[in-house]
Amino acid sequence: MKARWSRWLAALALLGGGRAVAVFGTTSGLLGFGRRASGERLARMEASPHWVDGHFENTDPVKSPMKPGQGWSTLKAYATSKEQREPPAPLPVVDPRAAWMQPPPSGLRATWLGHSSVLVELDGYRVLTDPVWGERASPSPIIGPKRFQPAPVPLGALPALDAVVISHDHYDHLDLPTIRALVPGNAPFFVPLGVGAHLEAWGVQRERIHELDWWETRELPGTPLRFSATPARHFSGRIPGDRNPTLWASWVIASGHHRVYFSGDTGLTPEFLAIRERFGPFRLVMLEVGAWNAAWGDIHLGPVNALAALEMLGGGPLLPIHWGTFNLTLHARDEPLETLSRLAAPGRAPLL
Numbered sequence: 001m002k003a004r005w006s007r008w009l010a011a012l013a014l015l016g017g018g019r020a021v022a023v024f025g026t027t028s029g030l031l032g033f034g035r036r037a038s039g040e041r042l043a044r045m046e047a048s049p050h051w052v053d054g055h056f057e058n059t060d061p062v063k064s065p066m067k068p069g070q071g072w073s074t075l076k077a078y079a080t081s082k083e084q085r086e087p088p089a090p091l092p093v094v095d096p097r098a099a100w101m102q103p104p105p106s107g108l109r110a111t112w113l114g115h116s117s118v119l120v121e122l123d124g125y126r127v128l129t130d131p132v133w134g135e136r137a138s139p140s141p142i143i144g145p146k147r148f149q150p151a152p153v154p155l156g157a158l159p160a161l162d163a164v165v166i167s168h169d170h171y172d173h174l175d176l177p178t179i180r181a182l183v184p185g186n187a188p189f190f191v192p193l194g195v196g197a198h199l200e201a202w203g204v205q206r207e208r209i210h211e212l213d214w215w216e217t218r219e220l221p222g223t224p225l226r227f228s229a230t231p232a233r234h235f236s237g238r239i240p241g242d243r244n245p246t247l248w249a250s251w252v253i254a255s256g257h258h259r260v261y262f263s264g265d266t267g268l269t270p271e272f273l274a275i276r277e278r279f280g281p282f283r284l285v286m287l288e289v290g291a292w293n294a295a296w297g298d299i300h301l302g303p304v305n306a307l308a309a310l311e312m313l314g315g316g317p318l319l320p321i322h323w324g325t326f327n328l329t330l331h332a333r334d335e336p337l338e339t340l341s342r343l344a345a346p347g348r349a350p351l352l
Contacts (some may be wrong), residue, residue, distance in 0.1 A: 031176065031201065031202070032138075032139025032140065032176050032238075033139055033238050033239050034169060034174075034176075034197065034198035034201060034202075034238050035197045035198055035200070035201035036197060036245060037194045037196075037197040037245070037246070038197070041194065041196060041197060041211070042194075044193065044211070045193045045194050045246075045247070048193060048213050048247070050213065050214060050247065055243055055244040055245060056193075056194075056236065056244045056245075056246070056247045056248075057244065058231075058233050058234070058235075058269075059214075059231055059233075059269075059271060060233050060269045060270060060271065062233060062234075062235065062267070062298045062299060063298050086148060086327050086333060090148075090149045091148065091149060091324070093149075093152045094152065095152060095153060096111045096119075096152060096153065097153060097157060099111075100119075100159050103121075103124060104121060107121075107122065107123045107124070107255075107257055107258060108120075108121065108122055108123075108257075108258045108260070108283055108284065109121040110260070110284055110286070110319055112319060112321065113151050113152055113153070114132070114147070114151050114152070114324065114325040115130070115132055115147075115172060115321070115322060115323070115324070115325035115326060116129060116130040116132070116167070116172070116173055116264065116265075116288065116321045116322050117129060117130055117131050117132055117133075117151070118130075118262070118286060118319065118321060119158065119159075120253060120260060120262075120284075122225070122253065122254075122255035122257075122258045122260070123224065123255040123256050123257055123258065125162040125163075125223055125224075125225055125255060126159055126160065126161050126162050126163075127161070127162060127163045127164070127165060127225070127253055128158070128161050128163075128164050128165070128187075129164075129165045129166075129167070129251075129262050129286070130165070130166060130167055130173040130174075130264065131155070131164060131175070131178045131179075131182065132172060132173065132174075132175040132178055132325075133151050133154075133155045133175065133177070133178045133181070134147075134175040134176070134177045134178055135147055136171075137170075137171045137172035137175075137326050137328065138171055139171065139176065139238070144171070145172070145326040145327050145328055146326070146327075147325050147326055148324070148325060148326070148327075148333075155178060155181050155182075156181070160185075160187075161182075161185060161187040162187060162220065162223065162225065163187055163188050163189075163190060163220055163225065163227070164182065164187050164188070164189045164190070165189075165190045165191075165227065165251050165253065165262065166189060166190070166191040166192070166195055167192070167232070167248060167249055167250065167251065167262070167263075167264025167265060168192060168195070168232075168234060168236050168246070168247075168248035168249070168264055168265060169194075169195050169198055169236050169237070169238055169246050169248075170236065170237075170238070170265070171238065172291075172326055172328065173264065173265070174195065174198060174238075176202060179198075179199060179202045179203075179204065180202055180203060182204075183202070183203040183204055186208070187208070188208045188209070188210055188220065189204060189208055189209050189210065190210045190212065190218065190227040190229075190251070191209065191210070191211055191212070192211065192212065192213075192229055192236075192246060192247035192248055192249040193211050193212070193213050193246065193247040194211070194236075194245060194246030194247055195211065195246050195247070196209040196211045197246075198238075198246075210227070212227070212228075212229035212249070213229060213247065214229055214230060214231045214247070214249060215228070215229070215230065215231075215278075216228070216229055217229075223255075224254075224255050224256040225253070225254070225255055226252075226253075226254045226255075227251060227252075227253055228251065228252040228253075228254070228279065229247075229249040229250075229251060230249060230250045230251065230252055230261075230271070230275045230278075230279070231249070231250065231269065231271040231274075231275070232248050232249055232250040232263065232264055232265065232266035232269070232271075233266045233267040233268070233269040233271070233298065233299060234248045234264070234265045234266050234267065234299045234300075235248065235299060236248050248264065248265065248266075249264060250262060250263045250264050250266055250275070251264070252275070252279045252282075254279075258283045258284075259279060259281075259282055259283060260282055260283055260284040260285070260286065261275070261279070261282045261284070261285045261286065261313060262286045263285075263286060263287045263288050263301070263309070263321070264288070265288055265299065265300060265322065266288065266299070266300075266301060266309075267296075267297065267298045267299045267300060267301060267305070268301060268305040268308055268309055270312075272309050272312035272313050273312050275313060276312060276313045276314045280313060280314040281314045281315070281316060282313065282314065282316045283316065283317070284316065284317050284319060285310055285313055285315075285316045285317065285318050285319070286318075286319045286321050287301060287306040287309055287310060287318060287319075287320065287321065288300060288301050288306065288320075288321055288322030288323075289301065289302065289303045289306045289320040289321070289322060289323055289336040289337070289340055290302075290303075290320075290322050290323025290324065290328075290329075290335075290336035290337075291322055291323065291326065291328035291329050292329060292336075293329045296329070300322075302336065303320075303335075303336045303337075303339040303340040303343065304339065304343065306318070306320070306340065307340070307343055307344060317350045318344070318350065320336065320337060320340055323336045323337065324337075
């Protein structure tokens, strides 16, 4: 009975296309929702060609993630389906700290730390993507999808970071307790337009925040690192009904000798071809493969479309992300990797 109620509460948190509903009276309170942009930040957002009628829009139009009436049927399926969406016991974990003490011979190494959190090392510099160490993908510690188990290493055990990259402001990618824990460091944050308002509300100094529109590139002073925000086919918002108040992005991260692609959340889009033309080829491609369903087909890849996206991007080693950490949709927890392993052509899509 307890498990059933837990699933219903989590389903309510997911209703609305993956955004969570808060329960207040918690230590986070309203702050967990973040803050809307204003002043100069809002003015820059409004100047973007992707800002239309008070919100951001995709270049490639997106259908509503939920058809009329589909939300409740999806909620019911989420709460009652028989798929094993959570592991029956803790999953095996490899502690990467010993490996981190030695530089990779090639100068490039990526360590998947759960969901979309990856520590990418390029020529001696360390970049952390979408860091989420919180227990729930929610503004509340009471309801919302709960992670299967702790991250492979505590957040405080990470090596010194040179930069943090955020793809968008959904709870499973932008996590209040994690951001607060990163405030004492000095790593800059590279984020899409508008997301900086959340970071400032949570204590990140303005000078550490670099907000980019699609196709903008920013160099990290004193390093060879370059960060380019590239299009994605998704949406944003931390409050149900507040649609697309901030931008979402995929990212190209480049150093002197390496260039990698990080998808964040995205559906299949012709923009992959433009990204390949401007920035390819890539030494590593990180694509979301999990936490998707047919109702969200325009805004999440899933394993089949991830392989199509990889081909459009020019191929390369594939690191699957956005799976194996939270129970966010209807498929079995290991279905994305089982499908990917079955469909990936040897030599064309080497899986990491």
